[in-house]
Amino acid sequence: MTSEELRALDKAHVWHPFTQMRDWNAPEYEPLVIVGGRGSVLTDADGHTYLDGNSSIWTNIHGHAHPKIVQAIQNQAARLAHSSFLGLTNEPAVRLAKKLTALFPPGSLPRVFFTDNGSTAIEVALKMAVQYNQLEGRPEKCRFAAFQGAYHGDTAGAASLGGIEMFHGRFTSLSFPVMRIATENDLAALDAETIRSLAGIIIEPLIQGAAGMRLHPPGLLRTLREWCDRHDVFLILDEVMTGFGRTGKMFACEHEEVIPDFIALAKGLTGGTIPLAATLTSEKVFSAFLGDYAEMKTLFYGHSYCGNPLGCAAALASLEIFETENTLEALQPKIVLLGELLRDMADNEPHVGDVRQCGFIAGIDVMTKKGVPYPWQKRTGARVCEAARRHGLLTRPVGDTLVLMPPLCFTEEELTQAVGALRAGLREVCGG
Numbered sequence: 001m002t003s004e005e006l007r008a009l010d011k012a013h014v015w016h017p018f019t020q021m022r023d024w025n026a027p028e029y030e031p032l033v034i035v036g037g038r039g040s041v042l043t044d045a046d047g048h049t050y051l052d053g054n055s056s057i058w059t060n061i062h063g064h065a066h067p068k069i070v071q072a073i074q075n076q077a078a079r080l081a082h083s084s085f086l087g088l089t090n091e092p093a094v095r096l097a098k099k100l101t102a103l104f105p106p107g108s109l110p111r112v113f114f115t116d117n118g119s120t121a122i123e124v125a126l127k128m129a130v131q132y133n134q135l136e137g138r139p140e141k142c143r144f145a146a147f148q149g150a151y152h153g154d155t156a157g158a159a160s161l162g163g164i165e166m167f168h169g170r171f172t173s174l175s176f177p178v179m180r181i182a183t184e185n186d187l188a189a190l191d192a193e194t195i196r197s198l199a200g201i202i203i204e205p206l207i208q209g210a211a212g213m214r215l216h217p218p219g220l221l222r223t224l225r226e227w228c229d230r231h232d233v234f235l236i237l238d239e240v241m242t243g244f245g246r247t248g249k250m251f252a253c254e255h256e257e258v259i260p261d262f263i264a265l266a267k268g269l270t271g272g273t274i275p276l277a278a279t280l281t282s283e284k285v286f287s288a289f290l291g292d293y294a295e296m297k298t299l300f301y302g303h304s305y306c307g308n309p310l311g312c313a314a315a316l317a318s319l320e321i322f323e324t325e326n327t328l329e330a331l332q333p334k335i336v337l338l339g340e341l342l343r344d345m346a347d348n349e350p351h352v353g354d355v356r357q358c359g360f361i362a363g364i365d366v367m368t369k370k371g372v373p374y375p376w377q378k379r380t381g382a383r384v385c386e387a388a389r390r391h392g393l394l395t396r397p398v399g400d401t402l403v404l405m406p407p408l409c410f411t412e413e414e415l416t417q418a419v420g421a422l423r424a425g426l427r428e429v430c431g432g
């Protein structure tokens with residue numbers, strides 16, 4: 001099919017996520033049809049190439065079509081693409097579970113529950129936390145605290161935790177009530193009864209992604225860990241975005257040497273190839289669910305594709321690449337360069353307000369002038385990204401915050417090019 005035919009069929013039949021479909025279907029709009037990816041570069045059906053500036057919605061780690069991951073998926077597909085994980089097991093899932101638990105201090109998070117995506121990784125943590133407390137004879141401990149501006153996914157439970165009015169406000173009738181906190185001081189203000197009702201506190205460690213790459217204050221994770229220990233409340237870390245090297249360490253929680261009670265992993269788990277998620281927890285949680293079948297302690301939760309062998313084989317290959325290519329070590333100078341490029345942009349571009357960096361993640365606020373935002377309806381961030389496309393960069397903003405979150409394999413040259421494309425796009429849309 002030609003790209004024209006594909007575009008026409010897409011407009012006739014497909015409904016895209018987080019997309020105003022009237023704009024998409026407008027005759028003058030020509031969506032890109034992506035046909036290939038290799039390393040840091042994506043190719044469209046018309047033969048144009050683009051740097052993948054947001055790691056294909058924050059998923060890709062080692063670049064597209066990494067030969068080791070491709071080979072692992074091909075080998076596994078030839079053997080077994082899928083079999084049920086309900087009552088059966090498979091080798092890639094078993095091996096991956098062992099490998100994931102070994103990424104944390106011995107014995108700390110030895111139990112792994114596989115699901116399909118970031119939202120379901122959160123859902124199962126919530127259900128485990130609630131059921132655990134029921135099994136321990138304190139069913140009143142069933143509420144959750146989450147941060148303002150949080151984003152934990154779009155399924156109803158995960159969305160209940162979300163604190164972004166634009167995404168979550170419309171669905172409050174489907175949501176369970178959540179205690180909303182902005183800072184650690186809000187915890188100090190909670191009364192004893194409220195604390196007794198809390199099953200867990202959930203946080204995106206170090207940085208909130210969908211809120212616009214907002215950094216949490218240093219030390220917050222440590223403080224939360226201590227508070228949760230004092231009050232017998234679970235600490236749930238959502239490392240769906242931050243996991244697998246994005247922040248410069250394998251997991252964001254390592255920066256503050258914090259071990260959570262639950263950690264949710266997805267996006268980068270398979271190197272950004274196949275949908276797969278994992279929720280890790282402690283032996284204490286796991287063992288509370290053990291008993292005679294008739295005691296009804298079983299966790300009645302699961303999805304058809306839990307433990308999918310293709311995803312697990314891809315994840316194993318991705319973790320192996322971290323070791324063989326010294327991915328995290330190679331990343332450190334690129335993180336330093338990203339910082340320099342961002343500072344230069346903030347100092348010299350009149351339409352850049354704040355810039356924020358956490359490892360290999362950057363958020364750049366577009367403003368009419370320092371401190372004065374554009375009206376959000378003008379979609380300035382989106383228009384800057386559309387312009388950056390013409391300079392060879394694909395990325396997607398969060399509101400008027402430009403996001404640069406490339407695959408960890410980006411070279412220094414690609415990083416410099418990507419920031420150059422953003423600056424060129426910015427000048428085209430906002431002026432010099």
Ligand SMILES: Cc1ncc(COP(=O)(O)O)c(C=O)c1O
Nearest residue numbers: 117118119151152153209240241
């Ligand atoms: C921090 C965080 N948690 C959860 C999710 C939801 O993941 P998914 O889109 O795979 O359901 C996202 C997605 O962007 C995320 O950034």
